[in-house]
Amino acid sequence: MEISQLIGMEDPYFFNSQWGLMDDSVNMAFIDHACPVFMEPSPTPRPSKQLKTSSDQQQQQPIKTSTPHDHILAERKRREKLSQRFIALSALVPGLKKMDKASVLGDAIKYLKSLQEKVKTLEEEVTKANVFVGKSTHDDEGGRTLLLLPEVEARFWGKDVLIRVHCEKKSSIVEETLALIQKHHLSIINTTAMAFATSALDITVVAQMDKEFTFTIKDLVNNLRTGLKRFM
């Protein structure tokens, strides 16, 4: 409120010392990049230059009848926001040596690229590497293994999936297992079930993930285990 009164004397155009430099804005037109902002030759309307001292606050408005200092206030706010985000960005980039804006941007770009690459390779590794998951077993000290059936194990290689189930021999357990697998958008390629000892069953399934479907080994194993448990 009172601010507007305090700076009534905006009276711009103080540095018309080298006004001839301004027609260089024509050249700037082709320097400008990306966003299609075209600078016009800038007619540069000559305002009646009259420098007013600070004591004189005659509020006359030549052309710019708009708010004179809301503009600079808004610009300050914009700069402040930008600076804050620069700081926030620099806080996220590790090993930042130089803190100037260009370096922050440059290192952030490099770091972002490396992160994208890392995510890519990690995702590949997760889905393509051979991994066992979700063995519900506990090793005791003797090297023996206590079996908490059902035991489910899966490994991925791209879209191929190998699933092993070791469970108690029960009627319809094979059908139930295959149905569970199919519910995960897996196309069964091959399967075998072998009896082991007196009451155990060892099921092996090779399947393929349907296109556009991805899930983690962990989820698959957990879902199969909990699904089979309901049958036990």
Added chain:
Amino acid sequence: MEISQLIGMEDPYFFNSQWGLMDDSVNMAFIDHACPVFMEPSPTPRPSKQLKTSSDQQQQQPIKTSTPHDHILAERKRREKLSQRFIALSALVPGLKKMDKASVLGDAIKYLKSLQEKVKTLEEEVTKANVFVGKSTHDDEGGRTLLLLPEVEARFWGKDVLIRVHCEKKSSIVEETLALIQKHHLSIINTTAMAFATSALDITVVAQMDKEFTFTIKDLVNNLRTGLKRFM
């Protein structure tokens, strides 16, 4: 807080061509953060030579006269570099709706955070998956296990033995595996071999120990692994 500061220094923001403004540096103090220099191979599409127009503008410059135009050019170059990096950064951030600088920075920050989080969870997933690795592979220490083919796993139930072998698909590997098993005085009851992915083979064998013969799971697994390794 900041508003009071801004209002308080509102007045000294005016300018005349003289050298009379000094307290401007006071308010700069809390925002300013200076930086070292940095140079990089930059395309610099346009040198933008400042050619002298017919209406030469050299005059006055009471005291300064140091480098009036190099400064402008340097600043232009700096801005150009910054803008270029903004464009490069915006090209890396997917799903960018608004293209203004603040949005680019903000979205880049959010994207960077999400990538960091993703890397973290992915790395966790990979290591956790490795922790769960079962008995068959090489290194037992620290709960970690190296995933080295061939993987061999065996379990006993009385005289019954279940053996699983996951190995590279090679000719005669099944026969070799069965031969190795038989050398351990194991009578093969049932067996199956399933191809998995492009070059893997998953063999499951159910056998029975011959009378009078006993050995530990560990010995059986190790012998099978070393025997199969010679084939790889």
Added chain:
DNA sequence: TGGGACACGTGAAAC
């Protein structure tokens, strides 16, 4: 018409 975004030139300050 008014607020948001941008590039500009400029003075100051950090090496």
Added chain:
DNA sequence: TGTTTCACGTGTCCC
């Protein structure tokens, strides 16, 4: 010393 980076106010464009 000069080179480099910064924030500032400003004009202008664009919704």
